[in-house]
Amino acid sequence: xxxxxxxxxxxxxEIWQQLEKPNGVHYHQGYIPSDDxxxxxxxxxxxxxxLTLKGKTKGFSRKEFEYEIPFADAQEMLNEFTRTGxxxxxxxxxxxxxxxxxxxxxxxxxxxxxxxxxxRDESEPFAIPAWIGEEVTNDRRYAxxxxxxxxxxxx
Amino acid sequence: xxxxxxxxxxxxxEIWQQLEKPNGVHYHQGYIPSDDxxxxxxxxxxxxxxLTLKGKTKGFSRKEFEYEIPFADAQEMLNEFTRTGxxxxxxxxxxxxxxxxxxxxxxxxxxxxxxxxxxRDESEPFAIPAWIGEEVTNDRRYAxxxxxxxxxxxx
Numbered sequence: 189x190x191x192x193x194x195x196x197x198x199x200x201x202e203i204w205q206q207l208e209k210p211n212g213v214h215y216h217q218g219y220i221p222s223d224d225x226x227x228x229x230x231x232x233x234x235x236x237x238x239l240t241l242k243g244k245t246k247g248f249s250r251k252e253f254e255y256e257i258p259f260a261d262a263q264e265m266l267n268e269f270t271r272t273g274x275x276x277x278x279x280x281x282x283x284x285x286x287x288x289x290x291x292x293x294x295x296x297x298x299x300x301x302x303x304x305x306x307x308r309d310e311s312e313p314f315a316i317p318a319w320i321g322e323e324v325t326n327d328r329r330y331a332x333x334x335x336x337x338x339x340x341x342x343x
Numbered sequence: 344x345x346x347x348x349x350x351x352x353x354x355x356x357e358i359w360q361q362l363e364k365p366n367g368v369h370y371h372q373g374y375i376p377s378d379d380x381x382x383x384x385x386x387x388x389x390x391x392x393x394l395t396l397k398g399k400t401k402g403f404s405r406k407e408f409e410y411e412i413p414f415a416d417a418q419e420m421l422n423e424f425t426r427t428g429x430x431x432x433x434x435x436x437x438x439x440x441x442x443x444x445x446x447x448x449x450x451x452x453x454x455x456x457x458x459x460x461x462x463r464d465e466s467e468p469f470a471i472p473a474w475i476g477e478e479v480t481n482d483r484r485y486a487x488x489x490x491x492x493x494x495x496x497x498x
Contacts, residue, residue, distance in 0.1 A: 220383060220396070223376040226424040228383050239394070239410065243423055251423055253416050255394065261408050268398055268406055269381040
């Protein structure tokens with residue numbers, strides 16, 4: 189499948205809350221216990237299921253292989269195989285030629301808002317809207333797989 | 344996807360070698376490092392690729408979710424994400440209404456032949472051909488994920 193090149197930022201919540209936003213989609217995802225070399229994620233996004241393998245991040249990039257799977261399979265895997273997970277509402281915000289993904293975390297990560305932008309290459313320029321805060325691309329604490337184990341409210 | 348109900352036997356090689364067999368298919372598979380609760384397998388079978396998650400074995404049964412994935416993805420994952428694996432030639436032998444899968448292992452598992460039969464339920468009867476030897480269904484040493492780490496020739 190290929191390489192995911194992504195940058196990640198905190199969200200200025202004061203500005204974000206005043207924004208008129210499209211409806212978000214409910215995400216529930218969990219992780220198969222694995223070592224650091226590869227993350228195995230099961231995700232339910234709205235009414236769809238996905239199985240995703242990701243390698244280690246190098247710079248802004250990491251290998252990613254994502255497959256849509258039957259919803260019922262994803263549900264069963266989340267119940268049977270994953271012990272930790274995250275829930276969030278994801279909003280898609282189009283700005284120029286890019287689409288920002290803004291995650292409003294729920295449960296033990298409530299209060300955390302993170303925005304991501306996917307790029308075609310590491311040096312691709314992009315517009316930074318007013319509600320974008322500090323960059324946290326290489327801060328491992330904000331990896332979803334880490335938030336599943338060390339949630340924001342316990343920091 | 345569901346539950347895999349499978350029984351596993353050693354093969355009587357003297358009888359097996361005299362058998363007229365269909366051509367086998369070359370399998371190369373590796374495992375994403377994970378804990379015991381779930382096995383994540385990447386497999387190349389001939390010219391096809393598969394990603395499979397399996398739960399813990401209970402009796403003769405375990406949860407199994409298998410997805411065909413692009414061949415190139417499977418190759419890349421084997422190279423990038425797996426550190427151990429097994430190679431084997433798999434033969435399909437139809438006997439009555441069942442199909443036996445006989446694996447002739449290669450490399451560090453050379454000399455090992457294992458036959459498996461998949462059943463619809465744990466009590467389903469099946470014919471045992473002359474080349475079937477001792478049952479090893481619940482002997483963890485013969486799990487492919489174990490053979491990848493502790494190969495037969497080192498036992």
